Amino acid sequence: MVSWHHQEWNAIWAFLIGKDFGAFPAYMLAAVHPERVSGVITLGIPFMLPGPSAARNQQLPQGFYITRWQEPGRAEADFGRFDAKAVVRNIYTLFSGSEVPVAAEDQEIMDLFDPSAPLPPWFSEEDLSVYASLYEKSGFRFALQVPYRTLNVDCGITEPLVKAPTLLIMGEKDYVRKFPGIEDYIRSGAMKQVVPDLDIIFMPEGSHFVQEQLPDQVNEFIITFLGKHSA
Template identity: 55%
Template sequence: MDKIKHNYVQVNGLKLHVAEIGAASSPAVVFLHGFPEIWYTWRHQMVAVANAGFRAIAPDYRGYGLSDIPAEPDKTLLVDLVHDTASILDALGISKVFVIGKDFGAMVAYIFSVIYREKVTSIVTFGLPFMPPASFHQSCQAAPEGFYFRRWEEPGRAEADFGRFDAKTVVRKIYIMFSSSEIQIASENQEIMDLVDPSTPLPSWFTEDDLAVYGDLYQKSGFQTPLQVPYRSFTEKIGPPQQGPDDLKVEAPTLLIMGKKDYMFKFPGMEEYLKSEQIKKYVPNLEIVYLAEGCHFVVEQFPEEVNNLILNYLNHNKY
């Protein structure tokens, strides 16, 4: 960890934080975090791939962690994060890259591979299969009104809910909720943060020291941009105007790693979608690996197993 360097890259009018480890001449791997995550989510994987001869790069998105907050957070789009990623790679002189993404960072990775196809060697994702963003949003709308995603996409609702606690407590509650195998649904007169009893312990693989890092960085950034992207940006149009959602296709070799106890399986239609051939329409070169005891946070829960899967895949697709 102490060998990870922290730099800032000026792109698209913002100063974005980039954590990095590994030789500049080595094949590059970019790690794209989800929510409630930051570059630190990838601490175990960054060191492992660097030790194996790769260059690991993990940015904080705009409005996350140590990166600048955009002037109008509520106008941030998912595709802005995609273009930021391309600009960071250009600034670092990287023309070809392995892309690794988790949670909605997987969607950033997928869309990056569609828009910047020539830059992508292969993709590894965790916790979220590819589907057109509008289709994912439709899946969420099929859930009850108290479903966390539906609550958080409502402007002001999550801000008021989160605002009752400090940032560290918010992250604690979300990590506890999202490490469950059940989706989080509040009753009509209940808020999402109230679903977690304050006495509930953290998962065994997530320490108080880890939580402190997350808490400090979300204290700095706040939650306005993270609530906008992903929760309020899945209806945006992705791709050229003449393209329909079914035209989106991830051509690069893709490995999807899912914990079998990931709450994402409880999203309406998600398990059926993963088991069907429909996903191959969008990701024809897809391989799926399931970790029997894995939850939504497998990269932190089972780092050694995840690192081995990543390294085997990177070496198999090495450029």
């Protein structure tokens, strides 16, 4: 999602907003073309350089969901046992929690779903139907290919630097914070070595889907950031 800031002749400056894996292209564009980016806002994911070290799968259990979904054909077989609406329901229910989804050796990720679990209160049956209708048309193959199966591809950047003003919005109850090293990376200030002009907002009740869960608050943070850096 892009908010155009200023255009003069052939120069365009933009604010980039990326949620989850959308943070990767936002940060990379700002690093590669700093002259084109006025600011970066990401939700749920701090700066991480795409490549072999991005997911750190070796530090996570065998049944970690990213590891499972990176394996060609495995998620397709898992998802294929259900219709699109059930898959979307399962994902929203599983991934709105504060724990990292990890399957046992004899399980697949969809097996972790509890059929009696209600949808999150901020995600309606109407929302579910709309989302599911999109995947009924497209399937899940591309969503698995990008980003999961391209996450470890070396992006060719060795010393990234994001000079643009940056805002990271994280939910305190986002399961991503429990990935190895993520919490310390964010709170210790280490991220500022790559993104020096960084502000971080932690939302106490926020989940991984914070923009859907608390849209008014998230919009307020974004508008405030844009106003601060648009002059």
